[in-house]
Amino acid sequence: MKNMKLRLLFLAILSLFVLAACTNSDSKKNDTTSTNNTNDNSGKDTASDPxxxxxxxxxxxxxxxxxxxxxxxxxxxxxxxxxxxxxxxxxxxxxxxxxxxxxxxxxxxxxxxxxxxxxxxxxxxxxxxxxxxxxxxxxxxxxxxxxxxxxxxxxxxxxxxxxxxxTPVMIYNKDAFKAAGLDPEKAPATFNEVIEAAKKLKTDDMAGFSMLTYGWFFEQLVATQGGLYVNNDNGRSDTATESVFNGKEGLNVFNFLKQMNDDGTFGNFGTNWDDIQAAFTAEKVAMYMDSSAGVAGMIDAAPFDVGVAYIPYADDVERAGVIIxxxxxxxxxxxxxxxxxxxxxxxxxxxxxxxxxxxxxxxxxxxxxxxxxxxxxxxxxxxEYPQFKVTVDQLQSTKESFATRGALISVFPESRQQIVNALERLYQGEDPQKALDDAATETDKAMETAEKANQ
Known part of the structure; x- marks a missing residue:
């Protein structure tokens, strides 16, 4: 009986040791898990992990x-x-x-x-x-x-x-230039030169020029004239409070597009990049503006010789360059x-x-x-693609200024949409100045609302 009691006491003590060991093991496991979770969330490394x-x-x-x-x-x-x-x-x-x-x-x-x-x-x-x-x-x-x-x-x-x-570039169909009697190695540089070339390039099936209905290209055509988008040095010397893109430079751009639209030489392919690029490769338009990042793709996709040139600028100014x-x-x-x-x-x-x-x-x-x-x-x-050098040359020849450094406003997406609306109304026959002024007014409202929210 006494031996039986001793055996039971021994088993009880042993059970306590086992329980303690298991509890300690689980505790260590939990500590490790907790540490690992912290590492996962914070990015901290262990001795072996990056x-x-x-x-x-x-x-x-x-x-x-x-x-x-x-x-x-x-x-x-x-x-x-x-x-x-x-x-x-x-x-x-x-x-x-x-x-x-x-x-x-x-x-x-x-x-x-x-x-x-x-x-x-x-x-x-x-x-x-x-x-x-x-x-x-x-x-x-x-x-x-x-x-x-x-x-x-x-x-x-x-x-x-x-x-x-x-940056934006102008991409053009060299074969169409040859057929129209234009020099395929010399793209038109100014607004008037583009307007005149578009008349010669226009056929029953092909527009002379096109630009995506997208605010980025408008901003670039303003900046390459040395024009600002908003006041206070494009928002770089102080917070911008007023749009100025509806001034002379912006009006030059809208008049440039209106002239070709009125002449019937402008191709309106909407707001989708794929649509305007498809129109170019299908020879529905001879010249258009695109991103420099799209140059190689266009060269590979087009069944004709593709030229790349600087974006055009107004005839009465010097070329300032482009915004990144x-x-x-x-x-x-x-x-x-x-x-x-x-x-x-x-x-x-x-x-x-x-x-x-x-x-x-x-x-x-x-x-x-x-x-x-x-x-x-x-x-x-x-x-293999000498056109790449044109894009780099245009960037590196850009003159540093508040215009080419680009505008700083927190409501840029909203403002770009206002430019899209203004362009669509322009192509439908609205007065260029009114379309621009309305876009500027709406941009100013958005800037004012954003500034109040920040305060």
Whole structure:
């Protein structure tokens, strides 16, 4: 009996040890899980894991394929950081997603935002200016394209890192030029020259000239005359409070388009990029304005010889140049310091000449680092597509000014829609000045509303 009691006591003590061991094991497991969850959310690394960051972007198609390759190569090039590239839809779709997490630890380390979102991003409080990191390590930005940096520099501070950059160009059908008795190696340069060439190029099946009904092209045709879009030096010396695009330069653009519309030489293919590009390759229009990023695609798709030229400008001014378009990369504020460090290292990697050469060739966007144009693979491609050099020459010949640096307003998407409305009314016969004035009035209302909301 006594032995039985001893055995029962021993078993009870043993059970307590087992229970304690299991509890301790579960506790350790829970602690580890908790730590890992924290790491997953904050991007902190363990002894063996790299620091992971999210990169939200809006690239699709071949641009996304090229970007995915670049990101994978960065991740393979070192073992300290890992970038997760995540497609978030179009620019317009991704920005609301950022608003919901901006300024918190849940925000992506890097977000791609279109150029007209610059003012909004600066005012949002969501971002850490790239200048912070440039100053911290004395990073040499003189190696980068100045006429691209100009757009994203405000008060001598670079707020975001340029990424996919493009400008408008005029693309034309060289075969149609020959048939019309025009010099296929000399595209019309001024508004009047385009008007006259369009008359000669017009046939029963082909319009002489076209421009997408899109505000970006209007902005460019104003800027290349040296004209401003809004007051206060395009919103760069102080917050813009009034539109000025309805002045002389804007009216020159609308009169230019109205003249060809009245002559029957203008082709109106609406607001869809695919439609106007399809019209060009189908020889429904001889000249049109497109993005420099679309040059290679048009050359490959067209069954005729394609020429590329600078965008036209008004006859009574000197050519000022173009405004950069596309998007840039923004660093989130409120995330872990080491996540910002990882994002900065990735941004620097993107600017190397080798990576920029790959990006330029894979997408048609400009190389942010001009040294990329000296890479042999780029030289080989330019030998095949000499039209690429025209796009770069136009960018590099741009004269720095408040006009060509572009306007800063937080309601740019709304303003562009007003320009679309004005263009549509212009083509329906409305007076050019009235159409412009109405667009300016609506833009001013939007700016006033946005400013009150900020206050």
């Amino acid at each position: 620091i992971e960051i999210d990169f939200w972007h809006a690239m699709s198609g071949t641009a996304q394929e090229t970007l995915d390759t670049i990101v994978a190569n960065f991740n393979k090039s070192q073992d300290k950081y890992k970038v997760n590239a995540q497609y978030q839809g179009t620019y317009e779709e991704s920005l609301p997603k950022l608003r919901s997490v901006g300024g918190t630890k849940d925000a992506p380390a890097i977000t791609q935002v279109f150029e007209i979102g610059t003012k909004y991003m600066i005012d949002s409080g969501f971002i850490e200016p790239i200048q912070t990191f440039i100053d911290k390590e004395n990073y040499d930005i003189s190696q980068l394209e100045q006429n691209i940096l100009n757009y994203y520099t405000v008060d001598d501070k670079l707020y975001s890192m340029p990424f996919n950059s493009s 378009g596309g998007a840039s990369l923004w660093m989130s504020k409120g995330i872990e310091e080491q996540e910002q460090e990882a994002a900065w290292e990735f941004m620097k990697y993107l600017q190397t000449s080798e990576v920029q050469a790959e990006w330029h060739l894979g997408t048609g966007y400009f190389a942010i680092n001009p040294a990329a144009y000296e890479e042999q693979n780029v030289k080989d491609k330019w030998a």
